Amino acid sequence: MEISIRQEKPEDIAAVFKLNVAAFPQDGEAKLVDALRRNSEVFIPELSLVAVSGNTVVGHILFTMIKIIAADGKEFESLALAPMAVSPEFQKQGIGGLLIQAGLQKAKASGFTSVIVLGHEHYYPKFGFEPTEKWQIKAPFDVPAAVFMGIELEDQALQNKSGTVQYPKEFEAV
Secondary structure (H helix, E strand, O other): OOOEEEEOOHHHHHHHHHHHHHHOOOOHHHHHHHHHHOOOOOEEEEEEEEEEEOOEEEEEEEEEEEEEEOOOOOEEEEEEEEEEEEOHHHOOOOHHHHHHHHHHHHHHHOOOOEEEEEOOOOOHHHHOOEEHHHHOEEOOOOOOHHHEEEEEOOOOOOOOOOEEEEOOHHHHHO
16 A cells, blocks of 8 residues: 655545544544634644545644743744544554654754644654653643653754643634
């Protein structure tokens, strides 16, 4: 099976919605992707990627703008990786990993220096993610430290950037 990763196109939107509905137990993530696309302050078209097999969208990953707010009010820019979905019948075949690697490369090439993810503590570290407590970066909600992770796309990108992550308002609906 050949998988290609490319930027999402307008004609992929319905397939991405269906994919997220199939991959998650509720439609919150699918609605989140649609809502984030409408927010031009946080949506970066180049960082909405799809995995395609033939002409079928089998995976999707989205990176959007977030802020890390320091105790003194200083703001630092970062990206959120959320959500990522793979069609149930294509899971456990490495497609998620391909999406993560392609997304991180594209984010770095686009000038971004870090990414934050709330995700599986045994999956994301394979790609270099580490608990954000390393940099004294906190989630805006109560989650175990092991599942709130970050990665530096440039050396020392998160050094001296402690604070609390501020997600776009669209995440509040999930």
